[in-house]
Amino acid sequence: MNPKFKNILHSLGIYHPLQSQYRNFVFHVKRLFFKISFFSYKGHGFTCNVCQQQYFRFVDDWPTSENKNALSTHNVIAGYGKNIICPNCLSNARERLVIAMLQHHINIENKKILHLSPEKNVYQYLQSKSQVDTADLVPGFYKNIDKQIKTEDATAFSFADQSFDLVVANHILEHIPADLKAMSEIYRVLKKGGFAILQVPYSETISVTIEESLIENPARQSALFGQKDHVRIYQLNDYISRLEQSGFIVSKISYKELSTFHKNAIQLDETFLDIKKPY
Numbered sequence: 015m016n017p018k019f020k021n022i023l024h025s026l027g028i029y030h031p032l033q034s035q036y037r038n039f040v041f042h043v044k045r046l047f048f049k050i051s052f053f054s055y056k057g058h059g060f061t062c063n064v065c066q067q068q069y070f071r072f073v074d075d076w077p078t079s080e081n082k083n084a085l086s087t088h089n090v091i092a093g094y095g096k097n098i099i100c101p102n103c104l105s106n107a108r109e110r111l112v113i114a115m116l117q118h119h120i121n122i123e124n125k126k127i128l129h130l131s132p133e134k135n136v137y138q139y140l141q142s143k144s145q146v147d148t149a150d151l152v153p154g155f156y157k158n159i160d161k162q163i164k165t166e167d168a169t170a171f172s173f174a175d176q177s178f179d180l181v182v183a184n185h186i187l188e189h190i191p192a193d194l195k196a197m198s199e200i201y202r203v204l205k206k207g208g209f210a211i212l213q214v215p216y217s218e219t220i221s222v223t224i225e226e227s228l229i230e231n232p233a234r235q236s237a238l239f240g241q242k243d244h245v246r247i248y249q250l251n252d253y254i255s256r257l258e259q260s261g262f263i264v265s266k267i268s269y270k271e272l273s274t275f276h277k278n279a280i281q282l283d284e285t286f287l288d289i290k291k292p293y
């Protein structure tokens with residue numbers, strides 16, 4: 015979008031509501047398109063853990079030409095590949111992994127939960143079980159998911175210490191320049207014994223995390239990090255060290271150990287991080 019036009023929409027306060035409407039429109043167009051080609055997915059082998067439909071394959075999703083070089087060069091596990099999007103509810107593999115963990119690994123009955131940059135399907139599942147606060151630095155994007163969403167900076171929450179049993183910030187920290195500050199804020203607002211779901215794109219083949227915290231150049235960010243608003247690609251063990259440095263206890267659950275959930279078409283080869291605040 016032309017930056018001048020974007021600024022006008024911003025000054026009128028309608029940029030984010032329009033973005034939100036646009037996303038809704040794209041969602042419905044995609045859904046209609048997949049409905050027409052539904053027969054080419056329907057079958058057995060995979061079950062969507064959001065809408066319970068069964069398929070022999072999900073829709074593939076590949077990165078754009080601007081993003082693909084950085085992701086393939088560094089072997090980044092970033093939510094792309096074969097069997098990513100449900101042709102019925104349009105849930106993606108990242109959401110289905112989190113939902114599988116919420117269904118089978120983390121108790122969320124009657125808890126207090128903070129969900130940052132809420133994804134629709136994860137939010138609806140959390141809300142069916144617990145009390146959920148949602149928040150984002152730019153909440154306008156998410157008003158169609160939760161009208162009550164709060165404006166919050168993840169590096170300086172307004173929430174009191176030990177307010178939540180669970181914080182969900184799925185694929186968020188790679189956007190935040192001061193990620194250590196955000197990790198320590200998440201730690202602060204969690205109750206003792208609480209969980210955090212903080213999946214990020216990562217690589218196991220790079221030797222160090224690649225980052226430029228102060229970068230503000232979408233084209234370069236795509237070329238370097240594989241998305242126009244990312245500021246880093248984490249090296250997996252370095253990411254875990256940063257979480258541990260913030261006080262968390264972290265253990266890896268490998269893709270192999272997640273075999274029960276392969277039928278839900280989760281991301282191929284993705285490790286889930288079990289992240290706890292100690293008692």
Ligand SMILES: [Zn+2]
Pocket residue numbers: 062063064065066067100101102103104105
């Ligand atoms: Zn589905």
